[in-house]
Amino acid sequence: MPNAGFSLIEVLVFTCITTILATIGIQQWKSLQLRNELIVTTQQLAYFLNEVQVMAYTHNDTYNLYHFSSPWCLAVTKEERPNNCEQGLLKFNKPYASVVINGLTDKKTISFWGRRNMAQTMSFQLKNDIGMTKVIISFRGRIRFCSQNNFLAGLPQC
Numbered sequence: 238m239p240n241a242g243f244s245l246i247e248v249l250v251f252t253c254i255t256t257i258l259a260t261i262g263i264q265q266w267k268s269l270q271l272r273n274e275l276i277v278t279t280q281q282l283a284y285f286l287n288e289v290q291v292m293a294y295t296h297n298d299t300y301n302l303y304h305f306s307s308p309w310c311l312a313v314t315k316e317e318r319p320n321n322c323e324q325g326l327l328k329f330n331k332p333y334a335s336v337v338i339n340g341l342t343d344k345k346t347i348s349f350w351g352r353r354n355m356a357q358t359m360s361f362q363l364k365n366d367i368g369m370t371k372v373i374i375s376f377r378g379r380i381r382f383c384s385q386n387n388f389l390a391g392l393p394q395c
Contacts, residue, residue, distance in 0.1 A: 271367040274333040293349040302347040
């Protein structure tokens, strides 16, 4: 009667190879997920700032952008600083928990002036475990974003 089945050594080798491949795959998946979270947050923040700029230009009025921490969010108003993000005309809540914002304090006010389509010069740094990006607002109201320390698909290098 021929011996059917696998030996213990064959099963152990298969299990070890499968475990190694699964570990590598999970690490790459988490890295890809963090990379996408950083890219999406950067692009969404730039588009939000562009929306504020267009609103200021369309209404020919001054709009102020305020930063709130824990968890960070941005609120836009015409008047004084609101108590929280919910009281603003527009708000930007961080979409992912892994991404944090740097280079901005709670006391800082960023203004968009509708007249002549200008803005206060400012830059935001967004970062997580995978890398760092920057959103830059120039005096003439140009809003750009770039990757600071490594290659991220869809973002140019700073």
